[in-house]
Amino acid sequence: MVYIVVVYDMQADRTRLMLNFLRKYLTHVQNSVFEGEVTEGDLETIQNKTRETLKSDESAIIYRMSSEKYVDRMVVGEDPTDDARFL
Amino acid sequence: MDRNYHIFSDGCLERHNDTVRLVTLDGEKKYLPIEKAEAVYLHGQIDYNTRLVSFLNKHGVALHIFGWNDYYAGSVMPKRGQTSGRTLVEQVRAYDDPGHRVDLARKFVAGSIHNMRSNVSYYNRRGHDFDSILTTLADTRDRLAETTDVAETMGVEATARRAYYSTFDAILPDGFVFDGRRYNPPDNETNSLISFANSLVYANVVSAIRATALDPAVSYLHEPGERRYSLALDIADLFKPLLADRVIFRLLNRNQLTTDDFETDLNSCLLTESGRQTFSKAFEESLEETVEHPRLDRNVSYQYLLRIEAYKLKKHLLTGEAYISFKRWW
Numbered sequence: 001m002v003y004i005v006v007v008y009d010m011q012a013d014r015t016r017l018m019l020n021f022l023r024k025y026l027t028h029v030q031n032s033v034f035e036g037e038v039t040e041g042d043l044e045t046i047q048n049k050t051r052e053t054l055k056s057d058e059s060a061i062i063y064r065m066s067s068e069k070y071v072d073r074m075v076v077g078e079d080p081t082d083d084a085r086f087l
Numbered sequence: 088m089d090r091n092y093h094i095f096s097d098g099c100l101e102r103h104n105d106t107v108r109l110v111t112l113d114g115e116k117k118y119l120p121i122e123k124a125e126a127v128y129l130h131g132q133i134d135y136n137t138r139l140v141s142f143l144n145k146h147g148v149a150l151h152i153f154g155w156n157d158y159y160a161g162s163v164m165p166k167r168g169q170t171s172g173r174t175l176v177e178q179v180r181a182y183d184d185p186g187h188r189v190d191l192a193r194k195f196v197a198g199s200i201h202n203m204r205s206n207v208s209y210y211n212r213r214g215h216d217f218d219s220i221l222t223t224l225a226d227t228r229d230r231l232a233e234t235t236d237v238a239e240t241m242g243v244e245a246t247a248r249r250a251y252y253s254t255f256d257a258i259l260p261d262g263f264v265f266d267g268r269r270y271n272p273p274d275n276e277t278n279s280l281i282s283f284a285n286s287l288v289y290a291n292v293v294s295a296i297r298a299t300a301l302d303p304a305v306s307y308l309h310e311p312g313e314r315r316y317s318l319a320l321d322i323a324d325l326f327k328p329l330l331a332d333r334v335i336f337r338l339l340n341r342n343q344l345t346t347d348d349f350e351t352d353l354n355s356c357l358l359t360e361s362g363r364q365t366f367s368k369a370f371e372e373s374l375e376e377t378v379e380h381p382r383l384d385r386n387v388s389y390q391y392l393l394r395i396e397a398y399k400l401k402k403h404l405l406t407g408e409a410y411i412s413f414k415r416w417w
Contacts, residue, residue, distance in 0.1 A: 020104040023118045042122060085371065086364060087094045087109050087117045 002043055003068045005035040008050075008060035017053050018060070022046070029080045036081075037068055089125035091291070091374070093367045095360055097132040102142040124148045125390075126294050128287075130363055149297065151290040155357065156272045159286035162293055171300035177404040178305045185236070191307040191410065192237045195321050196244045198412030200228045202328040203251040205415045210258050210336075217257075223250040237308065244308070244324075251328075260340050272355035276346060277335075279356045283363065284331030285323065287370050292319040292326070295393040299401045322396050325413045330389060334369050343369070378417050 006026065008018050015032060022028070025046060026036035038046070043064070050060045065071050094100065098111040107119040107127070119127070121142075126149040135150075143150060144165045154160035181187045204224045211217040227247040234240045255265040255277065265277040273279040293316055296303045306317035308324070338344045348362030358366065374390040387395070396413050403410035 020106075023104065023120060024106045025120050025122045027120070028118065036120070036123070038123070083368075085090055085092050086368060087092065087096060087111075087119070 001037050001039055001067065003035070003037050003065040003071055004043060004046075005033070005063040006046070006050075006060060007033050007063075008054075008058070010054070010058040014055070014058075018050070021049055021053065027081050027084045089123055091126050091128060091371060092119050092124055093128045093130060093364075093371070094133060095130045095364050099134040100127075100129075100139055101135065102139050107139070107142070121146050121148065126151055126290070128153060128290065128367070130360070130367075149294050151293070153286065153363075156355070157270050157282045157286060159289060162290065164293070164297060167297070167300075169298070169300040174300040174401060174405060175302050175305075178302055181404055182305055182307060182311070188307050189234065189237050189240060192240045193231050193234060194410055194412040195308045195324060196240055196247070197228060197231055198325045198414050199244065199328070200224055200231075200247045201414040202325060203247060204228075206328045206332055206336075207251065207254055210254065215254070215257055217254055220250050220254055223247075237310075240308065258336055258340075260342070262346055263339055272357065274354060275356050276349045279349060279358055280335050280339075280344070280366065281331065283358055283366060284335055284370065285327055287367070288323045288326055288330050289316075289319055291330075291374070291390065292323045292393055292397075295397045296322070298394055299397045301397060301401050322393070322400075325396065326389075326393065329415060330370070330373060334366070334373050338366065338369055381416065 004026070006022060008015075009032065010018060018032070019028070022034045025038055025042055026034035029035055043062075047062065050062075054060060094109060096109065096111040096115075098109055100107060100109050102108075103118075106121045107124070109117045109119065111117070124146070127143070128151050130153045140150075140163060143163070147165045147168055149165060150163040152160040152162065181191065204221060207217050207220055207224065211221060224247055227243050227250070230243050231240065234243060252265065252268060259265060259277060263277050264275060266275065268281065269275075269278050270282050273282045293303060296316070296319055301318065303316035303318045305311055306321045309317040309320045311317050344362060344365055348359050348365065349356050350359050375388050377386040377388050378392075379385070380387045380395075383395075392413060399410055402408055
């Protein structure tokens with residue numbers, strides 16, 4: 001398992017494409033920012049699908065950490081990932 | 088390992104843009120990453136439709152529904168991904184062979200007693216005097232070898248469990264009494280917690296068995312009953328001391344759950360929504376705890392231990408490799 005943060009920059013009317021796709025795997029934390037733990041295989045899928053989705057002037061950046069344990073995460077304000085499993 | 092999602096709000100659960108979305112009664116929309124879900128636990132009043140069910144089915148995600156009384160109301164299981172006629176035949180053969188069946192039954196009980204004993208000895212080291220209970224549990228374990236049929240094995244299990252439960256009143260904090268196991272519905276706070284905790288263990292085992300080709304209705308210690316997954320009962324018994332009872336003791340002794348988290352009715356006592364939420368959180372955290380597995384030589388989560396148990400049983404039935412039931416080793 002790896003912990004990833006995905007940020008993307010797309011034309012305003014196309015952001016929902018990434019939004020809808022990434023929601024299947026990760027937690028939506030802010031506009032155009034997702035994070036969460038995924039398997040190596042899922043990471044591969046995310047990379048491939050992202051490559052297909054993006055147009056030439058758009059980009060996505062995936063930050064990858066070997067595990068959630070190695071992320072020193074500081075949140076100021078309300079944490080959007082709080083209890084994402086208890087709805 | 089995929090995760091369990093618990094839904095406490097009331098509202099509507101639906102398929103939306105190829106993932107699952109919860110729309111609560113006040114219109115709030117929350118998304119659930121389908122690719123990472125093992126099972127969804129419904130505690131609130133939720134509407135859903137066939138589109139959702141077939142979507143969950145496609146992703147192999149189970150829906151476990153919790154209601155009143157003893158909490159577990161039923162499951163909507165995905166279609167079997169694993170089918171193997173040979174496994175089923177071997178599973179039934181083992182059931183039908185009295186020697187083989189009682190051998191497996193004894194192993195389930197031996198594991199349960201070991202795990203109960205490990206809880207008792209934990210509290211024995213922490214200011215309680217449970218020496219006599221520990222002796223009783225060791226005696227029942229030794230008596231297991233002499234049992235000749237399943238009814239007798241069940242009897243030994245009952246003796247052990249009674250001795251184990253007799254420690255509860257001493258371990259629990261003031262304000263909580265146990266006074267014997269009662270259910271349908273539970274009549275006091277402790278019984279209510281045990282019912283809720285056991286039903287969560289049970290649902291998780293149902294999911295774990297589904298990952299194998301084993302038939303959940305063909306069991307060894309419990310009589311294969313109608314209308315229930317009795318193999319899940321066999322396996323769940325092994326894990327209740329670790330997954331249910333320890334979490335209960337911890338939450339009560341740390342005051343994270345108090346009598347305010349229960350609703351008492353005429354002759355029932357049930358957890359409130361916030362009580363269920365507190366417990367489910369602690370329960371999920373404990374499922375995620377990991378231990379080093381000596382044979383697999385890596386860390387595995389408690390949740391994965393359930394899966395391993397199902398795999399071991401299947402392997403035993405198919406290859407004859409000895410089945411060694413789960414005994415807490417750390």
